[in-house]
Amino acid sequence: MKLRIGFHVSIAGSIDRAVDNALALNCTAFQIFTRNPRGWKSKPLDEVEVNRFKEKLLKSKIDVNDICAHMPYLPNLASPKEDQYNKSLQILIDEVKRCDTLGIRYLVVHLGSHLGSGIENGMKRLVDACLKARDLSKTIILLENMAGQKNSIGSSFEELRMLLDMLNDDRFGVCFDTCHAFAAGYDVRMIDSILEEFDNKVGFRNIKIVHLNDSKSDLKHNSDRHEHIGLGYIGEEGFRNILHSRLNTLPLILETPIDERRDDKDNLNKVLELLK
Numbered sequence: 001m002k003l004r005i006g007f008h009v010s011i012a013g014s015i016d017r018a019v020d021n022a023l024a025l026n027c028t029a030f031q032i033f034t035r036n037p038r039g040w041k042s043k044p045l046d047e048v049e050v051n052r053f054k055e056k057l058l059k060s061k062i063d064v065n066d067i068c069a070h071m072p073y074l075p076n077l078a079s080p081k082e083d084q085y086n087k088s089l090q091i092l093i094d095e096v097k098r099c100d101t102l103g104i105r106y107l108v109v110h111l112g113s114h115l116g117s118g119i120e121n122g123m124k125r126l127v128d129a130c131l132k133a134r135d136l137s138k139t140i141i142l143l144e145n146m147a148g149q150k151n152s153i154g155s156s157f158e159e160l161r162m163l164l165d166m167l168n169d170d171r172f173g174v175c176f177d178t179c180h181a182f183a184a185g186y187d188v189r190m191i192d193s194i195l196e197e198f199d200n201k202v203g204f205r206n207i208k209i210v211h212l213n214d215s216k217s218d219l220k221h222n223s224d225r226h227e228h229i230g231l232g233y234i235g236e237e238g239f240r241n242i243l244h245s246r247l248n249t250l251p252l253i254l255e256t257p258i259d260e261r262r263d264d265k266d267n268l269n270k271v272l273e274l275l276k
């Protein structure tokens, strides 16, 4: 199996630039936001840009199954607040339709915070939203395991299983984030036993995308802070194990920082070195 790996790439300027950016980094997989991730409002997709995106993707030889879009940051699909929930649902619906337009199969979704209203309430709101979005598009929604921040949903394998049961449709899957799993208390440095547990509780086949991030915080600290590959608490040995596990059969997306220590190319080189 050929390694499929890449980054979250920018769409700045025009959405088709994402493919150029991915190719410039030698990506064989990539992730984008289809819009500004930090606002509630978005501009409609431009038809010319959409066509260029599709053409470039086709020419790139990057498989459509190895790319994904990520939901913007503001929506909270588990919110008990009517106004925030409705706005969040609207964005989810908008995003799945944008994925359809772009020919992107997978949309990665954060599972939200119940804000104290209780895990069951939050899960029900989230599931209702996902089912509405499913009925309006062909997009496969991937539930991303969370780091376990206060009131967050879906940081445990049990909760992911519950959500998939409630959704009860192959049109949903999982995006497995190594940093989030570690933050939530799963010691991914010993990835084989974690994946065995995941397989028993959730099912390995449900993972469609992997977010490959090291963690700036220690095991079970419940904080979502990404670090360069090998420079965080998961560390080089941890990533050597991860990169030699079954996860390497899936598209690997790095959401690592860019700073004076390393850029994207450096992180890709580190991954390739650890894979040897």
Ligand SMILES: [Zn+2]
Residues within 6 Å of the ligand: 070, 108, 110, 144
């Ligand atoms: Zn995410």
Ligand SMILES: [Zn+2]
Residues within 6 Å of the ligand: 177, 179, 180, 224, 225, 226
């Ligand atoms: Zn994260």
